[in-house]
Amino acid sequence: MNTRIFLQISPERRGIILYTSVTVTGIRGLPLIQKGDDLPRLIIDKCALEDGDIICVASTIISKAKGYSRHLKDIVPGDRAMRIANSTDEDPRFIQVVLDQACDILIETPFTLTEVPCGHVGVRSGVDASNVEDGLIITLPPDPMYEAEEIRRELKTLTRKDCGVIVTDTCGRSFRRGQIGHAIGWSGMSAIRDFRGDSDLFGKTLEITEEAVVDEIAGFANLIMGESNNGVPVVLFRGIPEWSGHDALYFSPEEDIIRKALKKV
Incomplete structure (x- = not known):
C-alpha cells in the first residue's frame, strides 16, 4: 500500500x-x-x-x-587514499572511489568533503555502500x-x-x-x-x-x-x-565564500 x-x-x-x-x-x-x-x-x-x-x-x-557501481575487490587505492583512510579509519578502497568521483577536494579529514562534476558538494562524493550487495559500491x-x-x-x-x-x-x-x-x-x-x-x-x-x-x-x-x-x-x-x-542552484567558485574559506585552511 x-x-x-x-x-x-x-x-x-x-x-x-x-x-x-x-x-x-x-x-x-x-x-x-x-x-x-x-x-x-x-x-x-x-x-x-x-x-x-x-x-x-x-x-x-x-x-x-x-x-x-564498482566492486571493492577491483579497486587499488593510491597513496592519497591510503593517507586519508588512515586518518579517517575507513577502507582505503572506498576512499579511492570517493577521490575518483570528485573533481575537487575541499576537506580531506576528519571527513572527505568533495565536489563532483555536476556541481554537487557533499561528503565522500555521494558514494554509498548501504542498501547494496556486500562488496559493491554505488556512485552518484x-x-x-x-x-x-x-x-x-x-x-x-x-x-x-x-x-x-x-x-x-x-x-x-x-x-x-x-x-x-x-x-x-x-x-x-x-x-x-x-x-x-x-x-x-x-x-x-x-x-x-x-x-x-x-x-x-x-x-x-x-x-x-x-x-x-x-x-x-x-x-x-x-x-x-x-x-x-532560475536554475543557478550552485554558487560559482567565485561566489562561494565558504569554499574560499575552506581552501585557506
Missing part, C-alpha cells in the same frame, strides 16, 4: 490560487532494482500520473539501473540533470502526461545533525523560486530572497523514502503550483 500525506499550502505569489491541496505519495512495491531495469515503466506500473505531478527518484536506484549518476530529463521524457512518452522529475540524494548539513534530501538533478521546473523584485508585507522590495524549491521538495521526499529499509525510492507530489525562477 502506498503512503499518502495530504497538505494544505497557501502560496503567496501573485497569479496563484490562494489555497490548494498537495498530495505526497510514497510509491511502494517496486522491485529491488537491477542493472538494465526500466525505471519509468516500473514507476507507471505502480501509480497513475497526471499533468503537473512531480516525481522524486532516489539517485541510488538510478545508479543501480544504469550500472554506476555522473549527470543527474540528464537522468532527470531522460526519466521525464520517457514518462511522457509512456503516459502522455507532462510531469516534473527530481533526482534526490541525502546529505548532511553544516552546523546541524542529521541528513536531509537534496536535489542533484531536476527537469520540468526551475530549481530556484525567485522572489527578487516582489514586495514583502510592508511594501519593501525584496532584493536577495531566492527559495530552493527543488531542495524543499527533495527534503520532504526523503522523509517518505526513509534511510534504512523502507523500500520507497520514488515519491509522487501532486498539486504543487508552478513557480518561476
Whole structure:
C-alpha cells in the first residue's frame, strides 16, 4: 500500500490560487532494482500520473539501473587514499572511489568533503555502500540533470502526461545533525523560486530572497523514502503550483565564500 500525506499550502505569489491541496505519495512495491531495469515503466506500473505531478527518484536506484557501481575487490587505492583512510579509519578502497568521483577536494579529514562534476558538494562524493550487495559500491549518476530529463521524457512518452522529475540524494548539513534530501538533478521546473523584485508585507522590495524549491521538495521526499529499509525510492507530489525562477542552484567558485574559506585552511 502506498503512503499518502495530504497538505494544505497557501502560496503567496501573485497569479496563484490562494489555497490548494498537495498530495505526497510514497510509491511502494517496486522491485529491488537491477542493472538494465526500466525505471519509468516500473514507476507507471505502480501509480497513475497526471499533468503537473512531480516525481522524486532516489539517485541510488538510478545508479543501480544504469550500472554506476564498482566492486571493492577491483579497486587499488593510491597513496592519497591510503593517507586519508588512515586518518579517517575507513577502507582505503572506498576512499579511492570517493577521490575518483570528485573533481575537487575541499576537506580531506576528519571527513572527505568533495565536489563532483555536476556541481554537487557533499561528503565522500555521494558514494554509498548501504542498501547494496556486500562488496559493491554505488556512485552518484555522473549527470543527474540528464537522468532527470531522460526519466521525464520517457514518462511522457509512456503516459502522455507532462510531469516534473527530481533526482534526490541525502546529505548532511553544516552546523546541524542529521541528513536531509537534496536535489542533484531536476527537469520540468526551475530549481530556484525567485522572489527578487516582489514586495514583502510592508511594501519593501525584496532584493536577495531566492527559495530552493527543488531542495524543499527533495527534503520532504526523503522523509517518505526513509534511510534504512523502507523500500520507497520514488515519491509522487501532486498539486504543487508552478513557480518561476532560475536554475543557478550552485554558487560559482567565485561566489562561494565558504569554499574560499575552506581552501585557506
